[in-house]
Amino acid sequence: VPQLNDSELIDLIAHHNEAALGELYDRYNRLVFSIAFAVVGEHGAAEEITLDVFIRIWQKAGTYRAEKARVTTWLTRIARNRAIDTLRREEVRPLKHSIGWAHVSPEPASDHNTESAAHNAMERQRVRAAVGALPDEQQEVLSLAYFRGYTHREIASALDLPLGTVKGRIRGAMHRLRSLLEES
Amino acid sequence: MRDADHETIVEFIPAYALGALDPEEAGAVRQHLATCSGCQDELAVYAAVADSLVLAAPDASPSPSLKDRLMAEVQARPTPDAAARVPRASLGQPIWALLQGLAAWPRWRPVAAIVILALVASNLLLWRQANPTPDQSSSWRRITLTGTEEAPEATGVIYISEDGQKGTLIVDRLPQLGADQQYQLWLILDGQRTSGGVFSVPGDGYFSLRIQSDRPLRDFVAFGITIEPAGGSPGPTGARVLEHNL
Numbered sequence: 001v002p003q004l005n006d007s008e009l010i011d012l013i014a015h016h017n018e019a020a021l022g023e024l025y026d027r028y029n030r031l032v033f034s035i036a037f038a039v040v041g042e043h044g045a046a047e048e049i050t051l052d053v054f055i056r057i058w059q060k061a062g063t064y065r066a067e068k069a070r071v072t073t074w075l076t077r078i079a080r081n082r083a084i085d086t087l088r089r090e091e092v093r094p095l096k097h098s099i100g101w102a103h104v105s106p107e108p109a110s111d112h113n114t115e116s117a118a119h120n121a122m123e124r125q126r127v128r129a130a131v132g133a134l135p136d137e138q139q140e141v142l143s144l145a146y147f148r149g150y151t152h153r154e155i156a157s158a159l160d161l162p163l164g165t166v167k168g169r170i171r172g173a174m175h176r177l178r179s180l181l182e183e184s
Numbered sequence: 185m186r187d188a189d190h191e192t193i194v195e196f197i198p199a200y201a202l203g204a205l206d207p208e209e210a211g212a213v214r215q216h217l218a219t220c221s222g223c224q225d226e227l228a229v230y231a232a233v234a235d236s237l238v239l240a241a242p243d244a245s246p247s248p249s250l251k252d253r254l255m256a257e258v259q260a261r262p263t264p265d266a267a268a269r270v271p272r273a274s275l276g277q278p279i280w281a282l283l284q285g286l287a288a289w290p291r292w293r294p295v296a297a298i299v300i301l302a303l304v305a306s307n308l309l310l311w312r313q314a315n316p317t318p319d320q321s322s323s324w325r326r327i328t329l330t331g332t333e334e335a336p337e338a339t340g341v342i343y344i345s346e347d348g349q350k351g352t353l354i355v356d357r358l359p360q361l362g363a364d365q366q367y368q369l370w371l372i373l374d375g376q377r378t379s380g381g382v383f384s385v386p387g388d389g390y391f392s393l394r395i396q397s398d399r400p401l402r403d404f405v406a407f408g409i410t411i412e413p414a415g416g417s418p419g420p421t422g423a424r425v426l427e428h429n430l
Contacts, residue, residue: 015394038241076238127239145204174198
């Protein structure tokens with residue numbers, strides 16, 4: 001099982017293979033928890049979301065289509081949507097905890113015991129460097145859109161900015177990220 | 185759609201990929217996307233940018249006990265059978281009936297005892313040959329299946345769980361069959377073949393199957409896959425496409 005790729009694990013999970021689910025959890029629990037925690041800002045709630053995500057994978061693995069998205073994309077989209085739904089359902093849209101982006105930092109080599117882990121670490125650093133290169137005001141609106149699920153209008157209201165300014169910052173941030181990720 | 189509308193929609197696409205548009209704007213984008221391949225391509229690019237943002241979320245870890253909760257939850261849920269079972273012949277019974285008959289005659293008892301010892305020893309030897317040393321990082325057994333002349337490009341692997349009871353077959357590049365035929369997995373012991381499941385493959389020839397067996401999978405010494413009439417056969421009748429032999 002540890003040698004299987006993510007799609008093969010999903011195939012096994014679709015046939016109710018618990019060891020495969022355990023392996024998928026070992027690979028991605030921190031990624032799923034990180035996005036859930038960044039959205040809801042509360043450890044217990046983020047754990048419940050993480051649990052929900054993997055139970056959903058257990059139940060719905062048969063519906064996964066490799067041609068539509070990578071397994072990690074599938075997992076993290078579910079996690080982000082679940083977390084934002086939790087905020088909306090509870091009508092809590094806190095600005096209580098700061099929702100900054102992670103900084104680029106050297107990672108211990110011991111974390112990269114496989115080629116795939118090393119590749120994932122490089123990808124993480126690449127995206128973090130690109131986000132870190134954006135002006136602060138673009139990082140701020142982008143974090144409200146991504147981690148809170150806010151619309152243009154909601155961001156304008158939260159930050160007391162004109163709607164056109166918010167639209168321009170979001171568009172500018174995404175254009176710039178596209179260029180930076182294509183260059184790197 | 186007029187050019188002016190197209191230009192407006194293109195401007196919306198980055199925010200649409202993030203989910204930051206108000207419902208009315210998002211609806212207009214969805215409507216336009218249905219007929220504009222250029223905007224579909226543009227959306228694919230920005231969706232990838234949006235998806236990559238998860239990697240810039242600050243690192244955080246759940247409690248170590250969360251995995252135990254997950255595994256307990258899934259074990260508490262019912263697991264429907266993956267495939268219908270196929271009737272099979274009982275295993276080993278003729279041999280044991282013969283040995284019991286021999287043992288009933290006092291002068292043949294030593295012969296029966298020797299035969300039993302020889303069977304046990306040969307089964308142990310066959311099992312060792314059939315199952316190479318397990319990978320150090322996993323206690324699961326991996327058995328590789330190779331394509332025959334009927335399907336030279338096909339590959340397959342069987343994973344048998346740590347306790348030897350359960351297993352999963354994964355095949356790749358098997359030719360897709362017509363509606364009147366299916367593949368059937370055979371579990372082989374002492375020359376007897378028992379069905380391990382019947383399956384079909386999609387166009388890319390890739391499929392996985394939870395193996396059905398009343399007997400622990402670790403007991404079997406060889407595995408084969410044949411082409412059979414749809415629904416499977418009591419015993420193999422068609423061409424063999426994948427095999428693992430001693």
